[in-house]
Amino acid sequence: MRQLVEGVPRRGLALLAALLALLAVFPLFASGYLLAVGFLILYFAYVGQAWNVMMGFAGQLSLGHSLYVGLGAYAAAALYVHFGLSPWIGLGAAIAVCALAGAAIGFLAFRFGVAGVYFAILTIAFAEFARIGFDHFAWVRGSSGLFLPVANYAENDLWNLRGSPTMFYYLMLGLTVGAFVLCHALLRSRMGYYWLAIRESPEAAQALGVNLFRYKMAAVALSAAMTSLAGVVFAFYYNNLFPEQIFHISRSIELILGPIIGGIGTLVGPIVGAFLLTGLSEGLRELMLRLGIDLPGVKQVFYGLCLLLVVMFLPDGVWPPLARKLGLQRKR
Amino acid sequence: MLDVEGLSKSFRGLRAVQNASFAVPEGAIVGLIGPNGAGKTTCFNMIAGVYRPDAGELRFAGQDIGGWRPDQVCAAGIGRTFQIVKPFAGLSLLDNVVVGALLRDKNVSAAKKRAAEIIERLGLGAKRDLPASSLTLPDRKRLEVARALATRPKLLLLDEVMAGLRPTECDQMVAVFRELNRGGLTILLIEHVMRAVMALAQQVVVLHHGEIIAQGAPAEVVRDPAVLECYLGEETEV
Numbered sequence: 001m002r003q004l005v006e007g008v009p010r011r012g013l014a015l016l017a018a019l020l021a022l023l024a025v026f027p028l029f030a031s032g033y034l035l036a037v038g039f040l041i042l043y044f045a046y047v048g049q050a051w052n053v054m055m056g057f058a059g060q061l062s063l064g065h066s067l068y069v070g071l072g073a074y075a076a077a078a079l080y081v082h083f084g085l086s087p088w089i090g091l092g093a094a095i096a097v098c099a100l101a102g103a104a105i106g107f108l109a110f111r112f113g114v115a116g117v118y119f120a121i122l123t124i125a126f127a128e129f130a131r132i133g134f135d136h137f138a139w140v141r142g143s144s145g146l147f148l149p150v151a152n153y154a155e156n157d158l159w160n161l162r163g164s165p166t167m168f169y170y171l172m173l174g175l176t177v178g179a180f181v182l183c184h185a186l187l188r189s190r191m192g193y194y195w196l197a198i199r200e201s202p203e204a205a206q207a208l209g210v211n212l213f214r215y216k217m218a219a220v221a222l223s224a225a226m227t228s229l230a231g232v233v234f235a236f237y238y239n240n241l242f243p244e245q246i247f248h249i250s251r252s253i254e255l256i257l258g259p260i261i262g263g264i265g266t267l268v269g270p271i272v273g274a275f276l277l278t279g280l281s282e283g284l285r286e287l288m289l290r291l292g293i294d295l296p297g298v299k300q301v302f303y304g305l306c307l308l309l310v311v312m313f314l315p316d317g318v319w320p321p322l323a324r325k326l327g328l329q330r331k332r
Numbered sequence: 333m334l335d336v337e338g339l340s341k342s343f344r345g346l347r348a349v350q351n352a353s354f355a356v357p358e359g360a361i362v363g364l365i366g367p368n369g370a371g372k373t374t375c376f377n378m379i380a381g382v383y384r385p386d387a388g389e390l391r392f393a394g395q396d397i398g399g400w401r402p403d404q405v406c407a408a409g410i411g412r413t414f415q416i417v418k419p420f421a422g423l424s425l426l427d428n429v430v431v432g433a434l435l436r437d438k439n440v441s442a443a444k445k446r447a448a449e450i451i452e453r454l455g456l457g458a459k460r461d462l463p464a465s466s467l468t469l470p471d472r473k474r475l476e477v478a479r480a481l482a483t484r485p486k487l488l489l490l491d492e493v494m495a496g497l498r499p500t501e502c503d504q505m506v507a508v509f510r511e512l513n514r515g516g517l518t519i520l521l522i523e524h525v526m527r528a529v530m531a532l533a534q535q536v537v538v539l540h541h542g543e544i545i546a547q548g549a550p551a552e553v554v555r556d557p558a559v560l561e562c563y564l565g566e567e568t569e570v
Contacts, residue, residue, distance in 0.1 A: 190434050190443075197431040200420035207380065207414070209406035209435035209483055265422075 012328040023173055027166045035165050039237070041278045042172040043230060048258035048270030049179040050226035055256070056265035057183075057192065058219035059199030061116075064123030066251035067130050068098045068224045072231025073241055077148055078140050080160075080236075087161045087236055094228040101126070102224030106217045124249060131247035140241075148239040161236040168237045175229060176271070182226075183267055195219055199265070257303055261310045263317025272319045277306060333358040333518050334379070334410075334487055339388035341374055348374040350542045352388070356487065361509070361519045363533030363550065365526075367562055371542040372522045373415055376489055379520075380412045381405040393486065407435065411485030413476035415492045415522070419464035426451060426460040428475055432482030443482075450478050454508060470497050474505075481512070488512070490521040494528045506531045526554075538562075 008016075026038055047069065054060045075097045076090030105126050109119045135143040156163030161171075186192045194215045197205035206212050235241055245251070262273025281299050288298060314321060334356040341349045349371040356362045364372050377383045379390060381402040390398040397405055406412075411432075420428045429447035430440070437443040451460050454474045459467065464475060473493045480488060490509075494502050506528055513519055523529045529536065529550060536553045538546040540562040546553050553559055 188440060190438055190440060193427065193431050193434055193440070196423055196427070197420050200422055201418045203382075203402075204414065204418035204420065204479075205431065206402040207406060207412050208432045208479060209403045210431070211401075211403050 009328055011326070015326075015328070020177070027169055032165065035169055037278065037282045039165060039169045039172055040282070041274050042169070042176045043234070043274075044255060044258045044278050045271040045274035046172065046176045046179050047227055047230045047255045048262070048274055049176070049183055049267075050223050050230065051256055052259045052264065052266075052270050053183060053186070053226065054219050054223035056259060056269070057187065057199065058195040058216055060216060060219060061120040062123040062220075062223070062252075063120045063249070063256070064125070064127035064252050065223075065227055065255055066247050066249065067101065067123070067127040068227035069231040069234060069251065069255070070127075070130055070134070070241075070243070070246040071098050071101055072228030073235035073246055074134065074140055074146065074231075075228070076232040077146055077235040077241055081146065081148060082139075086159050087232055088159065091229065091232050094232050095225045098224040098228035098231075099221040102220040103217060106220035110213050110216050124252070127247055127249065127252060131243050134243035134247065137243075143243060145240055145242040147241075148236065150239050161233075165237075168233065171233060175233070179226060180267060180271070187267065191215065191218060196265075254303075257307065259317075261306055261318060263319035266317065266319050268323070269317050269319040272322070273317070276318065277303065280306075333360075333393060334520065335389070335391040336375075336379070337389040337391070339375065339378060339390065340386045341371075341378060341383055342386055347542050349378070349539075352539070352542070352544050354537045354544060354547055356518060356520050358518055359513070359516065360534055361513055361521070361532050363529040363536040364520060364522045364539065365524075365529060365536055366539035370539040372539055373491060374542075375539070376412065376491055376520075376522060379405070380410065380489060406483055406485075409484075409486035410489060411480035411483045411487070412489040413473070413480050413491050413493055415495075417469070417472040417476050419467070419472055419475055421463065421465040423464060424461050425456060425464055425467065425475060428464050429478045429482045432479040435483045447478075447482055450481050454478050454481075455504065470501060473497070477505075477508075485517070487518045487520065490519060490523070492522055492524060494523055494525040497525075499527070502528055503531075530554075 027035055030038060047065065051062060051065050054062050072094035075094040076087045079085040079090040079093055080087055105122060108114070109122055114122055134140065140146045156167045158167065194205065194210045197208070197210060198212060198215060202212055234246075258273030258277055259270040260273065261276060262271065263269030281302050284298065284302055288295065310317065336355065337353050339349055339352045340347070352371075352375060354362075364375065366372055374383065378385045381397070381400045381404065384399045388398070389396065392408060392410060395408065397408060400408070420431065426444065426447055429451055430443050433443035433447045433450075434440070437446055448460065451457055454477060456471060456474055456478065459471065464472070467475060473496065477490070477493055494505060497505065502525060509519060509532055519532070521529070521532065533550050536547065536550045537544060538553060538556075538559050545558045545562065546556045
């Protein structure tokens with residue numbers, strides 16, 4: 001805890017506390033729709049943080065993170081549907097499956113010197129394998145989709161993750177805060193230093209005794225495992241899973257936009273990015289609805305526009321310059 | 333401490349290093365010199381594990397390190413700098429050196445403390461919190477040395493760290509290396525700045541076209557006709 005607040009200006013801590021308090025009381029006065037938007041923001045903040053471990057810290061570009069969302073979702077949902085196992089047990093399976101899948105991809109890539117864009121293509125390929133494979137995977141109902149039994153939401157059953165959107169909102173909030181704290185600690189650990197070194201210059205890192213294979217593998221497996229948790233929550237929140245949707249490449253792209261816009265490699269970036277993208281795009285949708293304009297694809301155009309503006313004017317993302325403006329840089 | 337025996341490496345038929353043999357005794361400072369393209373850096377890269385030798389043997393502190401990965405070579409106790417500097421551009425100078433220090437000091441705060449000492453020693457103390465990308469070339473060369481030193485090497489490989497330094501800066505570096513050497517560090521350096529080689533090296537190995545053409549005390553080697561020929565560019569058969 002002491003390590004967590006060390007060197008952060010008081011103003012930053014106050015802002016963080018205010019934000020946390022606001023997020024904590026948000027469900028008390030939010031409508032059902034706003035609560036759903038809040039859930040989505042937290043969801044993207046969380047998966048953005050998980051993706052950031054691989055790309056932002058260790059410099060390994062994954063364009064196939066939908067693989068881990070999907071595998072995690074299917075692992076927990078299938079165990080629940082077939083054996084009535086609690087998602088908290090399914091979570092263990094999801095983490096194991098995703099960490100293994102990440103390690104397998106990492107092994108193939110890093111052993112055989114697949115790097116840069118070729119590595120990114122490999123990650124897309126595996127997500128696509130899964131999408132097509134799961135379409136024909138009868139145990140999880142293939143392309144016709146896996147549905148979770150929807151019970152009445154009269155009571156929140158945290159053990160089986162059956163309950164109101166408010167419960168899911170708090171669950172996601174807990175995960176997002178947890179991921180932030182975890183990443184904060186990682187970044188200040190030996191492994192964190194090694195990841196940054198690998199990101200900046202693999203040759204120099206290796207010359208300083210860093211085992212590239214081991215630390216890149218750790219980044220992929222950890223990022224995959226973290227992402228799988230989001231998959232589990234996703235499955236129990238939406239109650240239906242289709243390979244065509246959950247493994248789709250657009251899902252992978254969607255989840256990396258937040259950290260890119262917020263600031264790759266920063267701890268706050270994925271959160272800021274999720275707020276900006278999801279918050280504004282939902283706001284835009286609402287506005288269009290009010291104005292009676294029906295334009296399909298507005299969200300995609302909006303994402304494109306945001307990305308364009310950030311690339312042109314804020315190549316490091318929104319957060320680093322914002323932090324400077326607010327005087328929130330950490331003092332060493 | 334380091335024994336190089338019959339080391340050879342070719343790149344697509346170009347013989348970069350041929351049958352090179354020399355030794356770096358424990359506690360010595362040995363200079364590796366030669367004209368551009370003589371194969372000095374290739375030699376370094378084989379010792380440091382970047383290239384696998386085609387033939388020959390590399391023995392360091394009793395172990396055969398030929399074909400080891402760079403991180404294994406570093407862990408065995410050989411630190412190196414890069415001729416073309418490779419700073420971790422997005423990290424502060426201190427964090428750059430911390431990465432090196434973490435090899436032996438697994439604890440981050442201990443590594444930070446030692447990294448700060450090394451930075452101070454190399455005269456970069458005032459710049460420790462600046463991003464490495466903002467450093468001038470001479471400072472980046474110093475950073476290369478600081479990072480390599482942070483891994484606590486027994487043998488330090490220096491690849492043209494004096495290039496681009498002003499004479500006074502060069503002399504400061506020489507003083508630092510002398511002091512480190514007195515503390516027990518063995519040094520093998522590639523250097524074009526003869527002022528530094530003559531001041532530092534107790535022994536010099538001259539490479540030309542991938543072959544060793546002379547070795548011995550610096551004062552003798554610079555009078556060797558073969559060395560003079562390759563440096564002054566006397567006509568040779570083509």
